[in-house]
Amino acid sequence: MCDQTFLAATFGPCDNCSANRPLMNIYLKNEPINYCSLCVELMACQGLAPGETLASLKTESENLKVKLEEERAKLHDVELHQVAEKVEALGQFVMKTRRTLKGHGNKVLCTDWCRDKRRIVSSSQDGKVIVWDAYTTNKEHAVTMPCTWVMACAYAPSGCAIACGGLDNKCSVYPLSLDKNENLAAKKKSVAMHTNYLSACSFTNSDMQILTSSGDGTCALWDVESGQLLQSFHGHTADVLTLDLGPSETSNIFISGGCDKKANVWDMRSGQNIQSFETHDSDINAVKFYPSGDAFASGSDDATCRLFDLRADREVAIYSKESIIFGASSVDFSLSGRLLFAGYNDYTINVWDVLKGTRVAILFGHENRVSTVRVSPDGTAFCSGSWDNTLRIWA
Amino acid sequence: MQTVMSSKMATSNNIAQAKRTVQQLRVEASIERIKVSKACADLMHYCGEHAKFDPLLMGIPASENPFKDKKPCTIL
Numbered sequence: 001m002c003d004q005t006f007l008a009a010t011f012g013p014c015d016n017c018s019a020n021r022p023l024m025n026i027y028l029k030n031e032p033i034n035y036c037s038l039c040v041e042l043m044a045c046q047g048l049a050p051g052e053t054l055a056s057l058k059t060e061s062e063n064l065k066v067k068l069e070e071e072r073a074k075l076h077d078v079e080l081h082q083v084a085e086k087v088e089a090l091g092q093f094v095m096k097t098r099r100t101l102k103g104h105g106n107k108v109l110c111t112d113w114c115r116d117k118r119r120i121v122s123s124s125q126d127g128k129v130i131v132w133d134a135y136t137t138n139k140e141h142a143v144t145m146p147c148t149w150v151m152a153c154a155y156a157p158s159g160c161a162i163a164c165g166g167l168d169n170k171c172s173v174y175p176l177s178l179d180k181n182e183n184l185a186a187k188k189k190s191v192a193m194h195t196n197y198l199s200a201c202s203f204t205n206s207d208m209q210i211l212t213s214s215g216d217g218t219c220a221l222w223d224v225e226s227g228q229l230l231q232s233f234h235g236h237t238a239d240v241l242t243l244d245l246g247p248s249e250t251s252n253i254f255i256s257g258g259c260d261k262k263a264n265v266w267d268m269r270s271g272q273n274i275q276s277f278e279t280h281d282s283d284i285n286a287v288k289f290y291p292s293g294d295a296f297a298s299g300s301d302d303a304t305c306r307l308f309d310l311r312a313d314r315e316v317a318i319y320s321k322e323s324i325i326f327g328a329s330s331v332d333f334s335l336s337g338r339l340l341f342a343g344y345n346d347y348t349i350n351v352w353d354v355l356k357g358t359r360v361a362i363l364f365g366h367e368n369r370v371s372t373v374r375v376s377p378d379g380t381a382f383c384s385g386s387w388d389n390t391l392r393i394w395a
Numbered sequence: 396m397q398t399v400m401s402s403k404m405a406t407s408n409n410i411a412q413a414k415r416t417v418q419q420l421r422v423e424a425s426i427e428r429i430k431v432s433k434a435c436a437d438l439m440h441y442c443g444e445h446a447k448f449d450p451l452l453m454g455i456p457a458s459e460n461p462f463k464d465k466k467p468c469t470i471l
Contacts, residue, residue, distance in 0.1 A: 080431075273422075
């Protein structure tokens, strides 16, 4: 159970006993409180109302779950593909590999585009993080991390820094300098500290804050300059594998998916878990917001991708075929949200029609698992990274 | 004595957890939802509005796409 594996993410004076201890950030009546674990337990024992027992709480939680499902089902009047029947079908798609980026010595685990639409940062199992110019396939920067399995990397919005992390349990930020001879590792700044591996990281709208997710079951928001923890997000009961920030600059939510088969929606300011979706049958490897911000897609080890609508609070589409039996490791939408690109562990990339639920293309080329798929910021191409040590740009 | 204390802590840990679950479920059950038909209509509308700006969907001429191969240049 995750209560044993993750330590509290904050340390300081307890609101109750004032002792300096690791704190648990919990909510009572929607108010955040920071109590040390001892005070939480004591409060739980005292806090039982007369007649409440563990058993009665369990029955209440079961009843609430049933009620939640009923409320959701009441609004389920139609399926997405039925509504989309009148939409024109898509024609044939010809997408080919236009560039192959070779240079990593081992599996490529994560990639991210720069906002200038031409640079890409990628990280690999061999501990190297490389910044590429996708137009020319030149390598612009390379950093060697002190750990292997660098599972997360992200480009800063300004294009002046990159963040990466993995088995070192940390997220580090490297400012990129124009001087090719400069040793990037010298300027490294450790920002995030988790108690287990870093699975994903992303800058928020500015270079100043980073959101991270970890194998310790938590997500956290950090201030880059000071390395301070601004907010932590507890709720997953197993490793969190992926996160994505709301696309609009004013949205304050993000989504996360993990090994507990749940996809959670969080409020960044309060740390509250707003919604939770548990329809996948296995680990959720990837989540990505729909461009409008009202829905998101997820890819899972159960070989399906699913679309969840936030305002309808339920799954509205499932993208699967009997012939697809390998897990989906990564998903991304095209600019309009009509196409969903999904990378699978059977070395292929499937392109789905989001509205109709059908597959429009299957792309071959990689010689091992596809671990990451990212559409460029202007939508002209998408990049895929694979365990065959290469990245491919498709257009 | 030790075993009594530890089992008490174990049950109170479960109680704290159960209370948190109930609290969280109450929050989730109380959010406002809209009908799936409305949500789907909005998704379709968004797709329709933005389809013409989507290069991967519409396809753009090779001359405009920096990734597509142009005709080979001859050096004069």
